[in-house]
Amino acid sequence: MLLLARNLFLASLILFYKSEKNNLTFTVHHTCSIEGGKELVLKNAPFLSEYRPLEDKKPFLGEGYYFWEYNLDYAKVWGRYHYSNKYFIVESNVYIDHERENYYLDLVGNRKHLVFFVRLLTKFNLLNKIGTKGIDLCFIIDYLRKTIPEAFPFKVIRAVDYKNKDREGIKIQFNDKGNSFTILNPRFIFSFKNKEDIVYLEKPFITFTS
């Protein structure tokens, strides 16, 4: 009886999350090592990307649980290079409560969030002109989280991973006037600070084995 009530509650929760008003849901992919086997991976994924600069472990957005947003192909590329081609890709649908206070910073598709983050960085120019010049983003995020958590309370960050190579990316011009174009295959990253911050709409499953 209790189990039935719980399942009904979860089902209604999912329906609520999926309703039009709250439809910030994403299909995400997480690449991990094949070590330990499927059961261990299904039980424990996603795995923490640790922040240990001295060991050259510097995740892009600081320590956290990382996913590619709907990007099975790039998750495979990641597995090829980071797990010596021995990897699983775990897929799931997650829900982002964008209205929850201190929760979500979208550096991909929300100009208000981007403007905020730029303002945050330029606050360091109160000290001197140089401010955060020359400092990598992973250091800044880690510093803010550890030293001034009130200034960076966000549990989930979404960002674009651009590569410094011109030929990568499907660029398409809008029209023949000027140089405006858009990129049709950007790579979006999700970084969750804590595992408990991830709200799954379905149980993660292994979608690819190398």
Next chain:
Amino acid sequence: MDTFEKALLALENYILGNKERVASDLEEMRKKSEGNDIFNYVESLSYSLSYENVSTNKEVTYNFDFLEVDTYSFINDSENSHLYAPPCIKNNETIKKSSEILSELFF
């Protein structure tokens, strides 16, 4: 006050209250940082966000009587109207640079 304003205020207070420490921390991070810094990105982003850099078409003021406005065809007289025409209407003689679409890059 919303989350962002609170965060900005918290950072400002911390920086102003711990100037020497923050400056020293920044220096340490700068030394540890490798590769491309994001400052250039931030600089250009800030530049693009500033109001002065919002590019718009030159404003044109039409001085018509009310009745004329009702019948006047703005589209025909707008020299830029072709910018908004669907691609099929455009002159096919203009061959655009082809998109660099390579299937293996679609990730």
